[in-house]
Amino acid sequence: MSRCLLVSNRLPVAFDPKRNEFTPSAGGLASAIRGLDAAKVGFAFEWFGIVTDDIAAASIAELRGERQAQMLCHPVVVPKRTYDEYYNLYCNNVLWPLFHYERSMVRHNQDGWLAYCEVNRLMAETILTQAKDDDIVWVHDFQLLLVPGLVKEHRPELRVGFFLHIPFPSSEIFRELPQRKEILQSLLRCDQIGFHDLSYLNHFRSSVQRILGELPTEEVNWGVYPISIDVDHFLRLARSEETRHFVKKYLENKKDMRWVLGIDRLDYIKGLLLKLSAFKAFLKKFPGERERVQLVQVVIPSRIDVPEYKGLKAKIEQLASSINGEFGTPAWTPVQYLYHSVSEAELSALYQLSEVLHVGSRRDGMNLVSLEYVVSQDENDPGVVLLSEFAGAHSTLSYAMSINPWNIHDTATRLREALHHPEVKRRGEMAAMKDFLRGYTSSDWARTILRELTIPHREAARVQSLPSDGRFPWMSQLRDQRVLFFCDLDGTLAPIIQHPKDVRLQARTVELIQSISKRGSCEFVIVSGRDKEFLEEQFVDNDLDVPLAACHGAYSYSPLEQKWKNLIPNDSTRWKEKVLEILTLYTRRTPESFIEDKGHAITWHYRNSPREFAEFLATKLFFELEETLANQPVQVNRGKKVIEVKSMHANKGYFVQNWLQAREPRPDVVVAIGDDTTDEDMFAALQARTDVRPYCIKVGKEKSHAPFFIKDQASVNLFLEKFLQSIDT
Numbered sequence: 001m002s003r004c005l006l007v008s009n010r011l012p013v014a015f016d017p018k019r020n021e022f023t024p025s026a027g028g029l030a031s032a033i034r035g036l037d038a039a040k041v042g043f044a045f046e047w048f049g050i051v052t053d054d055i056a057a058a059s060i061a062e063l064r065g066e067r068q069a070q071m072l073c074h075p076v077v078v079p080k081r082t083y084d085e086y087y088n089l090y091c092n093n094v095l096w097p098l099f100h101y102e103r104s105m106v107r108h109n110q111d112g113w114l115a116y117c118e119v120n121r122l123m124a125e126t127i128l129t130q131a132k133d134d135d136i137v138w139v140h141d142f143q144l145l146l147v148p149g150l151v152k153e154h155r156p157e158l159r160v161g162f163f164l165h166i167p168f169p170s171s172e173i174f175r176e177l178p179q180r181k182e183i184l185q186s187l188l189r190c191d192q193i194g195f196h197d198l199s200y201l202n203h204f205r206s207s208v209q210r211i212l213g214e215l216p217t218e219e220v221n222w223g224v225y226p227i228s229i230d231v232d233h234f235l236r237l238a239r240s241e242e243t244r245h246f247v248k249k250y251l252e253n254k255k256d257m258r259w260v261l262g263i264d265r266l267d268y269i270k271g272l273l274l275k276l277s278a279f280k281a282f283l284k285k286f287p288g289e290r291e292r293v294q295l296v297q298v299v300i301p302s303r304i305d306v307p308e309y310k311g312l313k314a315k316i317e318q319l320a321s322s323i324n325g326e327f328g329t330p331a332w333t334p335v336q337y338l339y340h341s342v343s344e345a346e347l348s349a350l351y352q353l354s355e356v357l358h359v360g361s362r363r364d365g366m367n368l369v370s371l372e373y374v375v376s377q378d379e380n381d382p383g384v385v386l387l388s389e390f391a392g393a394h395s396t397l398s399y400a401m402s403i404n405p406w407n408i409h410d411t412a413t414r415l416r417e418a419l420h421h422p423e424v425k426r427r428g429e430m431a432a433m434k435d436f437l438r439g440y441t442s443s444d445w446a447r448t449i450l451r452e453l454t455i456p457h458r459e460a461a462r463v464q465s466l467p468s469d470g471r472f473p474w475m476s477q478l479r480d481q482r483v484l485f486f487c488d489l490d491g492t493l494a495p496i497i498q499h500p501k502d503v504r505l506q507a508r509t510v511e512l513i514q515s516i517s518k519r520g521s522c523e524f525v526i527v528s529g530r531d532k533e534f535l536e537e538q539f540v541d542n543d544l545d546v547p548l549a550a551c552h553g554a555y556s557y558s559p560l561e562q563k564w565k566n567l568i569p570n571d572s573t574r575w576k577e578k579v580l581e582i583l584t585l586y587t588r589r590t591p592e593s594f595i596e597d598k599g600h601a602i603t604w605h606y607r608n609s610p611r612e613f614a615e616f617l618a619t620k621l622f623f624e625l626e627e628t629l630a631n632q633p634v635q636v637n638r639g640k641k642v643i644e645v646k647s648m649h650a651n652k653g654y655f656v657q658n659w660l661q662a663r664e665p666r667p668d669v670v671v672a673i674g675d676d677t678t679d680e681d682m683f684a685a686l687q688a689r690t691d692v693r694p695y696c697i698k699v700g701k702e703k704s705h706a707p708f709f710i711k712d713q714a715s716v717n718l719f720l721e722k723f724l725q726s727i728d729t
């Protein structure tokens with residue numbers, strides 16, 4: 001089994017020399033990674049983390065492989081004073097608040113930065129001495145942003161991945177960081193950079209473009225991999241004797257009271273004051289709910305030596321007790337406030353007994369508590385998750401009730417809705433989320449990341465251009481195989497020309513598509529960014545009976561049913577108004593540019609405009625759109641002479657995944673071919689699949705997720721001809 005060196009600030013266990021005791025480390029990162037199943041992930045993990053004294057180091061090192069650690073631990077000793085400066089002055093006073101958009105909390109300082117460099121150097125040195133050539137180094141989180149650069153400087157051939165557990169802020173915020181260049185340059189040395197959410201990745205990309213001038217040309221694989229939890233562990237925990245004992249015990253007091261639960265580390269990012277204010281507003285607005293509902297808020301002590309955290313604690317306690325003072329009765333305490341951690345069994349019991357989980361984070365990389373709550377629910381009478389739209393988990397939990405925690409009055413109303421959400425709905429919604437999590441655990445998360453981190457390595461040699469005879473070697477193995485073919489239109493089947501509406505398929509291309517799609521073993525699907533009407537003209541009106549996907553997969557057309565289906569029925573398009581307003585301004589300023597509204601996407605074209613001026617404005621426009629739409633369910637893409645804003649779900653990646661899901665029997669082979677950035681979503685989705693053999697082909701020479709290349713559009717027909725021969729012979 002290959003070795004994966006996990007590198008993070010903390011180890012999974014801490015050692016208390018006074019009590020001579022080991023305690024599991026608190027926090028999301030440790031709890032998610034502790035749950036990784038090495039066998040499922042397919043790697044032998046060894047964990048590197050910092051300790052500040054030799055006794056702890058020796059004791060933890062001795063644990064090697066024992067239950068408390070679950071993984072082999074390598075403590076890296078850092079002098080206490082340096083550690084404190086690194087952790088308090090830079091990690092907690094600069095990076096943490098800045099990355100969570102809390103600019104007023106940022107305290108820039110040079111001492112912290114120097115200590116940060118020193119600790120990162122010590123960590124990198126240890127890795128350099130311990131890592132063997134075929135190990136994978138997987139660095140975690142904002143405390144160790146310089147480690148990838150330092151490791152790569154000496155061992156460029158080592159595979160290094162980085163995962164950020166907190167948000168990556170908008171470039172408008174990130175560019176304030178005095179050490180912005182050093183940090184980006186280090187991260188760009190990685191072979192792979194992972195984020196929880198697409199918006200974080202977009203912010204990172206635009207920061208690179210803005211601060212370093214351009215995106216790197218060499219191979220960096222950056223992606224979105226939302227973290228998950230050890231689902232089996234939480235399912236078992238929910239049924240355990242110990243948890244049942246607590247459920248019974250708590251029920252004796254709870255009786256008919258309805259619980260709104262909060263489990264948060266003491267941190268300003270968790271929005272505890274906003275949550276309490278919303279609860280107060282709820283009690284004011286809905287007097288009928290008083291004496292029937294209680295907010296059970298567990299606050300886990302954290303960074304308590306820091307004055308800001310002490311101050312926050314005092315404010316929370318003040319607000320909680322003022323709510324109790326104002327609304328409480330001898331028989332009812334509105335806010336039950338606990339300021340200590342609870343055991344796992346108690347936590348599971350609280351999850352099970354609470355009618356609503358309230359996550360009101362001002363910003364939160366992911367938020368594992370919300371996932372744990374879902375998994376712990378009783379399927380017959382589950383609760384509801386009230387979830388801040390500023391938590392990464394918002395993109396994972398499809399049926400959570402969204403709140404904007406800053407809108408206290410609306411949150412109060414949503415809380416009431418959550419408490420009265422009908423049982424049938426709760427059941428269906430919770431079952432869907434639970435099912436999703438059953439199939440996507442923290443081990444799946446790690447496996448996807450590590451697989452991608454190793455594949456390019458092994459496949460680097462296999463990146464291949466179309467040979468002059470038009471046959472990739474793998475084409476000799478297509479006979480008797482069920483082949484699914486996804487093909488882009490513009491720039492792939494048809495050349496890019498000056499006026500997009502004049503594009504027509506060549507007669508030979510039409511013939512080839514017809515012949516391929518008539519083969520029983522082969523399904524040929526056109527996946528295009530064009531609108532339905534245009535595709536209909538090109539294909540349906542020319543009697544080309546192939547399935548079509550318009551607007552990057554937002555609509556699909558079945559030749560059998562002869563009708564279009566909207567694949568995103570509940571798509572909200574409120575963002576469109578704002579986008580049209582911005583694009584109209586740019587169109588007025590840029591001669592011969594124009595706007596195309598495709599329903600789920602809006603595109604700004606500037607292919608006929610004065611080149612330099614239009615490119616300049618396009619860059620500006622791109623950033624403006626990203627800023628304006630940072631928290632909207634949309635993607636902003638820059639393609640060839642176009643900028644496009646599209647609904648997150650109008651995405652070729654989603655489309656091909658869904659299409660494949662519905663295929664029974666599954667095809668053996670999937671071929672995907674395309675030339676534009678939007679095709680990259682399709683390539684990335686297919687390359688990650690293990691149940692089919694994907695062959696992704698990029699038309700053009702740009703960097704791509706696709707391992708195969710065809711140099712230009714004019715060579716595509718040759719490839720199609722040879723492809724047809726390969727499935728026939």
Ligand code: GDG
Nearest residue numbers: 027028029031165300341342343344364365366367368369
């Ligand atoms: C960072 C990011 C991201 C909490 N209280 C108790 C307890 N916990 C456990 C929970 C959960 C974990 O701690 C908290 O995880 P979160 O994700 O909610 O938050 P952070 O610690 O801020 O984590 C976050 C995460 O990294 C992972 O990438 O999701 O956004 O900020 O697992 O169950 N466990 C026990 N008693 C407690 O009192 N036993």
